[in-house]
Amino acid sequence: MYNDDSTHTHAYTNTHSHIHTCTQPQMIQDPSSEKLLPDPLKEPWYQPPYTLVIEMTGVLVHPDWTLSTGWRFKKRPGLKYFLQQVGPPLFEVVIYTHEQGFTAYPIIDSMDPEGRIMFRLFRDATKYVNGTHAKDLSFLNRDLSKVIIVDCDPKAMSLQPRNGFLLQKWEGDDSDRKLVDLANFLKTVALSNVEDVRPVMEYYAQFDDPIAVFKEKQKQLQDMEEEKAKLDASKKQKSSLLSSVTRRLK
Known part of the structure; x- marks a missing residue:
């Protein structure tokens, strides 16, 4: 479980070494299953209209090592809010991480006590291509027009970049508020039906800080709505005044 300091202690072992010593110029290993997720739910059961695929390490938690405690995983500020906002009914939330299952499973249990994460995919579900654990969304068994993948590593999203939303890797800063902003962005996408x-993700991919661009556009939209409300109120007031004058002249 997470301690009061928002960390979770868990052994962290280096399982990359035997792979990285491979001397082959090309190495491709497919995911362990051709269908990583079960078929979408059918009525009378409810299937969220969108699927959110998200990395754990560097996006939701940060691994930190000290001599006295070993490896501890720190929860990112706003994580609880994020899962509450983007989970069902809007998104089917899937953790898809390059970590091994024995490392990630207890961490996910601790960071999601309310059970809003519907599925968990680990390193064996990635496609290993030339030293990178890429996430092949074509194995998800989902309509890719409804899938968003959030990661801090562009190589992990390289097989379907049009579905990707890239965040800067979180390094443990307690003042970070990106998950709150990300939740608001994803909610806006989902509620817009x-x-x-993919065109939405492609548009934001052109910016170094897509979250900042989204927030600025939301502010512009809010300013426009407030200005429109003022104009409508002014027109209503003028109309009421004109009606009053007209009645007096009759």
Whole structure:
């Protein structure tokens, strides 16, 4: 479980070494299953309209090592809010991490006590291509027009970059508020009933800080709505005044 300092202690072992010593110029290893997720739910059961695929390490938690405690995983500020906002009914939330299952499973248990994460995919579900554990969304058994993948490593999203939303890796800063902003962005996409998320992701991919761009656009929209409300109120007031004058002249 997470301690009061928002960390979770767990052994962290280096399982990369035997792979990285491979001398082959090309090495490709497919995920362990051709269908990583079960079929979407059918009525009368409810299937969220969108699927959110998200990395754990560097996005939701930060691994930190000290001599006295060993490896501890620190929860990112806003994590509880994030899962509450983007979980069902809006998104089917899937943790898809490059970590091994024995490392990630207890951490996910601790950071999601309310059970909003529907599925967990680990390193054996990635596609190993030339030293990178890429996440092949074509194995998800989902309509890719409704899938968003959030990661801090562009190589992990390289097989379907049009579905990707890249965040800067979180290094443990307690003042970070990116998860709150990310939740608001994803909610806006879902509540807009976007038919295909890929053009939206492509648009934001052109910016170094897509979250900042989204927030600025939201502010502009809010300013426009406030200005429109003022104009409508002014027109209503003028109309009421004109009606009053007209009645007096009759």
